[in-house]
Amino acid sequence: MLPAECSRRLVAELRDALDSCAERQRQLEQSLRVSRRLLRVWEPAETPAPEPTPGSEINKEGPSSACPPSPQDLKELELLTQALEKAVRVRKGLSKAGEGVKARSLKSGSASTATKASAPPSTSRCTGSRAPETKPPRGVHHPWVPAKDLPGRRLLLVGDGAHMGQGAGANKPEAGLRDQQIVPQAASQVPEAFTLKDKGALLRLPEAFRKAASRNASLWAQLSSMQTRDSVDAAAATAKTQFLQKMQTAAGLPSSMLSAAEVGRLQKACSMLRLRMREELTADPKDWTQEYRSLLTLEGLQALAGQCLHRLQELQELRSAVVEQPQGPWPEGPPRAALPCGGGADPAWSPQLLLYSSTQELQTLAALRLRVAMLDQQVHLEKVLMAELLPLLSEQEPLGRPWLALCRAAHCLLCEGGQRFLTVLQDEPADRLSPP
């Protein structure tokens, strides 16, 4: 058994590691759910399909459709109906011949008229003047999503009493086609579900979204250029520095209170020095200049490490001189580990891309990233275990079996990553042989 304090710390560390792993798994599973769903047949959305009755359909359109449809709208809806009928006919004809690129472009041809016509009624405004604006010069549209306008997905056919149940059927072509009132003959014979594989290339992002996204990118770019220009805006920078200085000089805290930040910096220093050392040691000097440079670097790193150690020892002395009251369980403050990279969230200035060309490449990269994370965690755990277990073993009197068992277990944990055990044989001297 391990002593209480030691146990508590070690279990806490391991649980931390398990928790962070579990968190990654949770996030990954969430992404997996979403991705799997996208690759299956797209189900209709949850909004209930309205019953095909004229009155209720108008009401369900929402407060925005308080005005009755104009003659313009009716005309365009008529066009829409015709276009869809044509689409069904075309598809029926082509589905016998098999799908091809031609089919797609034909569909898209009819679809674009359909979507153009559908745009006005599906917006929340009743005027037809929106039509030119929403007629984009794009060729291909997803036929059954009025792709420009997220809020308005309903289509109204008023006047002849027939209309399409849009809502739920938006993403499913057959829903629109099945509506008996428009295309009585062909609809039920064209069961086609939407899959990303077949029709993914037809998708288009909605207009509102694209606008917002591009505004977002432009704002970030402006903000980032302001940041780099900050040195030009000297007045504000000076004011800030002066303010900080004033705060500092008005302070009355003893220096030991500030040591926490410094400890963090020293942790960072340790990581970076170590990383640099590894790089130097694994590099292969090709000629004497490189050799000499490597030598100088190592000596310089040694000096820096010495400086950091010295500073840490100073801080330790300061802290031990300060008497602290015991505290209860406390939420942890800022992060524990020092990170080789800058740490903290660096502002996302420009959109950074990672380009890959095959799934294999992506998988290799992702696997490697996880492996690095795992190794990092293992190294940290190794250090923690060493710090706790080795002193324990050397302090304890080797009093027979318990100590041996501990030693063997510690060896397993520390030297074999918890995976394999060694065997310990006790070689009793001959004159003390005694049966167990």
Place this chain on the structure above:
Amino acid sequence: MGRRRLRRPDPADAARALPEAIAALSRTLPAAPSPETFRRAKFDHPEAAPALWRLLFRVLSPLPADGASASLALEAQARWVKSALRSQGYPRRALVQLPDDGSQGGRELLLALAWLLARGPLPERLLTQSHVRLGDEIPVCECEALASPGLSAPSVEAEGFVDIRHLQWLMGKLRLQWRNLMASQQEQCALLGKIHSYTRGCHSDRSLGHLSVTETELLRDPEGGRQLLRRLEMENARLEAALEWRHRELIFWQWMDTVLDACSPEASPVTFLPRIPEPGPGAVRLLARELQTLQEELREAAEARRAAWQAVVGGHGPEWRAARRALQTAVAQDLAALQRAWEQDEGRARPHGPRRLVRTDAKVPGGPGLWAAEATEALRAREACLEAALRQLQGQCRQELARLAGARPGLIWVPPPAR
């Protein structure tokens, strides 16, 4: 492009400038109180304090605001804020002396907020944290994953003594979890690859070419798409406010000067110490040990190389003396840069941060982008470093344990069969 408001505060607008600056600040910070609260805080009105405690909590916690952390009581939040500010080196003692119930101290809290604002690009950093991610992202390095402190409630382990076998069991569990994680990750990459290739040609942005999962999802689920759009628009509003803040902030700093002057000067050092936790002594010990080990390793390596160097140095001609000086300067600069990286708050050794995945067949990048092959190379190097480090530590343990066991006669250690 949007309309840029480049109106600088001129004397005629002086009366309006400060409220507008504070209003911009209030609009850009997450969960910020109204501008009126800021002004009340200057005069230490009691109702300003709780709002500012909450703001500081939100601003300082590295995790995005979620139910768990937001539901912490005001008292707990106040304590956490004090601890976080202390560990960042906040100089004023008066803050630490404020009562934990969060009822007082509006002015001190305002000063603390200003201090944070002065030290770095705080609004921008917060916006980055809550940035709406539209692409499928993959972090190239691991620092963000590691920097997640346990803001969760402290789980005091009820068990005191623990058998070492429990630790072994936990390690085994951890190993299994990693294996599962890797398998899931491979599947996710395969799915991403498919989605990216199926939606090729759909994106209006040519440099991207295809849709991401987020974008495809918003087409599949319009309701979710609407929510995403709302979040995007909210972020745009905050970005605009941040730009406005940057234009107007000078007047804010002039005002903060008056606030600081309004405070009574801090008295001489206190005789008692407030109950704020420091980084655990364990962490410091561990660090000291690490630094010692590191220094030892460096010394050994450097001495060996120096000896090897001395052996051959005679063979070099006079031209190497000049080269030597150049090398010394170069190395000194190198190391100084390294030192700066950890001394400053925002040091960065290499570019990192999550990147948007883009599947492309092109051989040359259309715009700025990192190739997966390069990123893989960098990761392999890091992997090698870490493996070497782990092996070295394990070797150290082996030696140490052998030494301890050797002290006991009559023991035979049979190591497990080599891999």
